[in-house]
Amino acid sequence: MKPAPFDYYAPETLEDAVALLEKLEDDDVEAKILAGGQSLMPMLSLRMARPEALVDLGKIKSLDYIREEGGNISIGAMTSKRAVEDSALIREKQPLLHAATLHIGHRQIRNQGTVGGSFAHADPAAEYGAIAQALGMEMVVVGPDGERVVVADDFYISFLTADIDSTEVLTEVRAPVMAAGTGWAFQEICRRQGDLAIAGTAVTLRLENGNCTDVVIAVFGVNAIAARLGDAEQLLNGKAPSEALFREAGRVASAELDEPISDVHASGEYRRDLVATLVRRCLLEAVERVG
Amino acid sequence: MTAPQQQVQVTVNSVSYERVIDPRTTLVDFLRHELGLTGTHVGCEHGVCGACTILKDGQAVRSCLMLAAQADGANLQTVESLRNVETGELHPIQQAFIDEHGLQCGFCTPGFLMSTLDLLAENPDPSDEQIKDALDGNLCRCTGYQSIIRSVRLAAARVRGGKVAGAHGSA
Numbered sequence: 001m002k003p004a005p006f007d008y009y010a011p012e013t014l015e016d017a018v019a020l021l022e023k024l025e026d027d028d029v030e031a032k033i034l035a036g037g038q039s040l041m042p043m044l045s046l047r048m049a050r051p052e053a054l055v056d057l058g059k060i061k062s063l064d065y066i067r068e069e070g071g072n073i074s075i076g077a078m079t080s081k082r083a084v085e086d087s088a089l090i091r092e093k094q095p096l097l098h099a100a101t102l103h104i105g106h107r108q109i110r111n112q113g114t115v116g117g118s119f120a121h122a123d124p125a126a127e128y129g130a131i132a133q134a135l136g137m138e139m140v141v142v143g144p145d146g147e148r149v150v151v152a153d154d155f156y157i158s159f160l161t162a163d164i165d166s167t168e169v170l171t172e173v174r175a176p177v178m179a180a181g182t183g184w185a186f187q188e189i190c191r192r193q194g195d196l197a198i199a200g201t202a203v204t205l206r207l208e209n210g211n212c213t214d215v216v217i218a219v220f221g222v223n224a225i226a227a228r229l230g231d232a233e234q235l236l237n238g239k240a241p242s243e244a245l246f247r248e249a250g251r252v253a254s255a256e257l258d259e260p261i262s263d264v265h266a267s268g269e270y271r272r273d274l275v276a277t278l279v280r281r282c283l284l285e286a287v288e289r290v291g
Numbered sequence: 292m293t294a295p296q297q298q299v300q301v302t303v304n305s306v307s308y309e310r311v312i313d314p315r316t317t318l319v320d321f322l323r324h325e326l327g328l329t330g331t332h333v334g335c336e337h338g339v340c341g342a343c344t345i346l347k348d349g350q351a352v353r354s355c356l357m358l359a360a361q362a363d364g365a366n367l368q369t370v371e372s373l374r375n376v377e378t379g380e381l382h383p384i385q386q387a388f389i390d391e392h393g394l395q396c397g398f399c400t401p402g403f404l405m406s407t408l409d410l411l412a413e414n415p416d417p418s419d420e421q422i423k424d425a426l427d428g429n430l431c432r433c434t435g436y437q438s439i440i441r442s443v444r445l446a447a448a449r450v451r452g453g454k455v456a457g458a459h460g461s462a
Contacts, residue, residue: 002336008297008314008360034361041356042337045317054314058361082350106428108341108406111350112357193427
């Protein structure tokens with residue numbers, strides 16, 4: 001038996017889950033939500049996490065859906081990543097989110113891992129962090145006082161920390177449908193396919209009279225949370241795409257990073273170099289896609 | 292803390308089981324210790340090696356990265372389901388792994404077989420790229436992978452040829 005002991009609960013409705021979280025909070029019990037468990041289970045097995053109670057959302061079937069509504073793609077928190085991967089709707093209407101999903105773990109992980117679990121876990125090297133920032137996604141969080149909607153920029157607070165109170169549940173994430181004529185690209189570098197990324201970037205842009213406009217560049221794996229790179233975006237807006245310009249944008253992106261993480265996987269300096277290269281490659285790919 | 296005992300009902304290889312367990316039991320420990328199905332191997336126990344891969348409701352998952360309680364009500368398929376019990380004949384995927392030397396020590400093999408089963412059920416004619424993609428979550432320290440890829444290619448051809456019932460036959 002690898003994990004330390006815990007009480008296990010599997011509420012069947014969202015209301016029951018929130019009521020249970022409230023009760024556990026009142027009783028001073030340290031509870032953790034179990035979504036798919038693909039990040040939490042290793043932490044339990046290695047005893048890096050030792051919650052006193054686990055609240056498994058797996059039986060709440062109402063949180064498993066993908067639908068288009070009001071210009072957004074809405075995904076229920078308990079939807080598997082495999083369902084996103086297999087969704088024709090997402091592939092067609094939000095191809096950047098789709099492409100990033102294919103980079104998450106391995107097929108076995110995507111089959112069991114959930115969308116909400118990944119967003120809520122807020123791993124700095126998780127693909128969805130950059131997608132949330134790049135697309136300005138919204139997260140729906142439900143607690144005892146009802147529902148609130150948090151934009152990506154406010155949602156991610158720090159390393160493994162998202163804006164979800166101990167009595168709240170992330171229930172849905174929303175990504176805008178990608179506007180026609182948008183070029184996009186997603187790239188990451190990892191040691192082995194399926195690993196968490198050492199660094200990665202996501203780009204969207206449009207062309208107006210042959211010049212770049214609405215450029216969005218997001219980077220992940222480099223700091224505690226994914227971030228937009230405003231200096232590089234500004235440099236590009238209004239300019240005609242060229243290899244030289246994109247190389248310069250990569251340099252600017254690399255320079256504007258906060259001190260990148262240095263760890264066993266890579267030095268901060270190496271991560272800076274990767275970002276310059278990935279930004280350039282993403283820009284080239286995105287312009288290609290504007291078509 | 293008083294860990295309440297947890298009731299779990301699962302269907303494994305078409306047989307229904309009900310057990311009361313400690314909630315922290317992982318699914319792979321449940322299969323091996325509670326049900327005696329030791330074909331599913333435990334390697335790293337934190338989701339890296341893929342030796343414990345089984346099918347849950349038809350999709351490959353790592354049974355070390357799940358609690359048995361999370362599988363309550365699920366339909367599971369383990370490596371034991373592959374061989375035809377009546378004729379003793381191996382599944383074409385198993386036979387192909389033998390014929391193409393897709394294993395040496397065999398520790399990782401149950402996981403590779405189940406990942407292959409999931410792949411071929413969805414895509415009976417995978418490209419080498421698709422094979423690599425489907426198996427990138429399984430580690431093998433003996434073969435160097437080339438013979439495993441050949442095994443999957445051969446298995447796919449045999450399953451397509453309709454010699455034997457295809458993957459998911461008993462799910």
